Amino acid sequence: LHCPAQWLYHELTSPLRHLPGPRNPSLLYGNTKEMLADFGLVSQWRTRFGRVFRFWGLFSISEIYISDLKALAHILNDNVAYRKPPFMLEKTRISLGGGSVLDMELDDHKRHRRVLNQAFGPAQIRPLTDVFMDKAIQLRDIWAGRMEAEGDATRIDISDGLRRATLDVIGQAGFHYQFNALEDKPNELNDTFTLLHHSSQSKLYDAVRMTQAKLPMLKLFPLPGAQFFRRGRAIMDSIGRTIVSDTKAALKKSENDENQGTRRDLLSVLLKANLSNDLPSNQRMSDTEIMAQIRAFLFAGHETTSSSVSWVLYELSVHPNMQEKLREELFSLPTEAPTMDQLNSLKYLESVVRETLRLRAPVISATRMAMRDDVLPLSKPYIDRRGNTHQELLMPRGQVIHIPILAVNTDKETWGADALEFKPDRWDALPDAVTSIPGVWANLLTFYAGPHACIGYRFSLVEMKALLFVLLRAFEFAPAVREGGIVPQTHRVMQNPGLLVADEKGEAFPLLVKPCRRN
Numbered sequence: 001l002h003c004p005a006q007w008l009y010h011e012l013t014s015p016l017r018h019l020p021g022p023r024n025p026s027l028l029y030g031n032t033k034e035m036l037a038d039f040g041l042v043s044q045w046r047t048r049f050g051r052v053f054r055f056w057g058l059f060s061i062s063e064i065y066i067s068d069l070k071a072l073a074h075i076l077n078d079n080v081a082y083r084k085p086p087f088m089l090e091k092t093r094i095s096l097g098g099g100s101v102l103d104m105e106l107d108d109h110k111r112h113r114r115v116l117n118q119a120f121g122p123a124q125i126r127p128l129t130d131v132f133m134d135k136a137i138q139l140r141d142i143w144a145g146r147m148e149a150e151g152d153a154t155r156i157d158i159s160d161g162l163r164r165a166t167l168d169v170i171g172q173a174g175f176h177y178q179f180n181a182l183e184d185k186p187n188e189l190n191d192t193f194t195l196l197h198h199s200s201q202s203k204l205y206d207a208v209r210m211t212q213a214k215l216p217m218l219k220l221f222p223l224p225g226a227q228f229f230r231r232g233r234a235i236m237d238s239i240g241r242t243i244v245s246d247t248k249a250a251l252k253k254s255e256n257d258e259n260q261g262t263r264r265d266l267l268s269v270l271l272k273a274n275l276s277n278d279l280p281s282n283q284r285m286s287d288t289e290i291m292a293q294i295r296a297f298l299f300a301g302h303e304t305t306s307s308s309v310s311w312v313l314y315e316l317s318v319h320p321n322m323q324e325k326l327r328e329e330l331f332s333l334p335t336e337a338p339t340m341d342q343l344n345s346l347k348y349l350e351s352v353v354r355e356t357l358r359l360r361a362p363v364i365s366a367t368r369m370a371m372r373d374d375v376l377p378l379s380k381p382y383i384d385r386r387g388n389t390h391q392e393l394l395m396p397r398g399q400v401i402h403i404p405i406l407a408v409n410t411d412k413e414t415w416g417a418d419a420l421e422f423k424p425d426r427w428d429a430l431p432d433a434v435t436s437i438p439g440v441w442a443n444l445l446t447f448y449a450g451p452h453a454c455i456g457y458r459f460s461l462v463e464m465k466a467l468l469f470v471l472l473r474a475f476e477f478a479p480a481v482r483e484g485g486i487v488p489q490t491h492r493v494m495q496n497p498g499l500l501v502a503d504e505k506g507e508a509f510p511l512l513v514k515p516c517r518r519n
């Protein structure tokens with residue numbers, strides 16, 4: 001929508017104008033302010049208005065919430081008719097720099113995925129398990145050191161350690177690069193990420209980027225946060241240049257070497273795939289595009305995993321019997337250094353990871369736009385504000401769509417009355433209805449679906465399991481604050497566990513950690 005008249009025409013003539021939904025409290029902000037202030041608001045609307053309703057985004061651009069599974073399957077599998085809206089692509093480019101798979105659509109997206117997919121299969125992730133284990137052990141030793149100095153039952157900011165560990169993992173397993181974020185030294189990239197995504201200013205910075213993406217002329221003004229995003233991009237680019245030239249040099253050196261392939265990091269694999277003779281030259285990625293993927297992996301692949309592990313530890317801290325049951329299983333492996341296949345053979349670990357990624361999906365929603373008029377099938381009819389029943393959803397071109405990942409994962413009509421409870425055992429006998437969820441993994445929308453599904457989900461799952469294997473065999477985790485003191489904190493589309501009332505120490509998510517008695 002390029003001008004107010006076009007917006008007005010779209011809203012007034014839309015076949016969806018009679019959809020139920022909340023009222024619009026502000027022409028400028030729509031419902032965004034109240035949504036930011038209240039994490040549970042969207043699910044309250046879902047209870048009140050049903051699986052399809054309309055709410056209002058920034059500048060009163062309407063968004064259609066859809067959790068109807070038939071309609072979602074239709075949207076997620078058609079990435080020609082339903083794409084990331086131009087303002088979301090623009091926001092990614094402002095925040096992260098452009099040119100990666102994260103801001104590509106259609107043919108360019110396909111070209112990128114064709115090369116990138118080759119680095120993310122099980123055979124490529126298997127040898128990276130050693131890196132996941134090494135970093136998990138390094139974090140374990142750091143926390144054990146704190147316990148030696150401060151005594152048993154030490155209060156530790158879990159998310160800080162995990163963020164550093166997952167940044168180190170993506171550095172080493174992703175690009176054969178040492179961030180050394182776990183070492184107790186200032187790390188410029190980690191500090192910039194923390195400032196942008198976890199400081200008191202981060203929501204403001206994000207809102208500013210979204211406003212600039214919707215009103216590009218605002219990019220001419222030096223609005224809050226611009227210098228930090230610039231700094232983040234500059235650090236990532238300078239690291240990226242070094243990484244690409246080092247990796248290319250290493251590949252060249254190993255061309256005539258029997259041991260070709262000693263470098264197993266994602267970037268080495270994808271650079272090799274990109275140079276392969278099997279790949280037509282017009283399908284290759286340029287060096288600039290390769291560098292852009294480094295930024296994408298850093299951005300998409302580090303905090304998502306640390307948030308997931310934080311959520312697992314949170315759930316286990318408030319469910320000590322499940323923590324003990326899992327620990328029992330982890331000790332049943334007669335090794336300190338399990339392989340990917342051994343980690344994947346642990347059934348209860350798998351159920352705990354699935355249940356956490358269902359109930360605490362780190363990415364809670366996605367946004368798409370209809371690129372043409374369409375008719376969406378529905379599993380259940382909806383009733384509009386005038387009382388008329390509709391068997392289908394008439395989708396007008398240009399309509400923004402809200403895909404509620406977390407709500408789909410926790411819908412009582414699909415998962416049963418206990419959908420909002422943490423119950424790993426549910427994975428032993430799932431209701432049939434969940435098979436209609438169009439997710440790429442485990443009947444969940446956590447890693448999305450269709451052509452834009454998360455490329456890194458296998459990487460992330462093994463990394464999570466390695467961290468949990470090491471940390472739960474070494475420590476016991478218990479709540480550090482009273483019940484209800486840890487709540488989901490949202491930033492952009494991410495949710496992390498965090499303190500309801502911030503403390504002066506600036507901790508994000510503390511737990512009481514003590515050495516495991518079995519050890």
Ligand code: HEM
Pocket residue numbers: 101102113296297300301302304305308361362363366367445446447448451452453454455456457459460
């Ligand atoms: C628990 C961890 C993770 C979660 C929950 C997660 C979730 C997601 C979701 C929901 C999307 C789709 C977003 C959209 O299209 O609107 C996505 C895409 C993506 N993810 Fe992940 N992710 C995780 C870990 C990772 C890791 C470890 C990497 C890389 C090493 C990664 C790289 C990507 C990339 C490159 C895309 C874009 C794919 C495309 O558009 O074709 N993610 N992820």
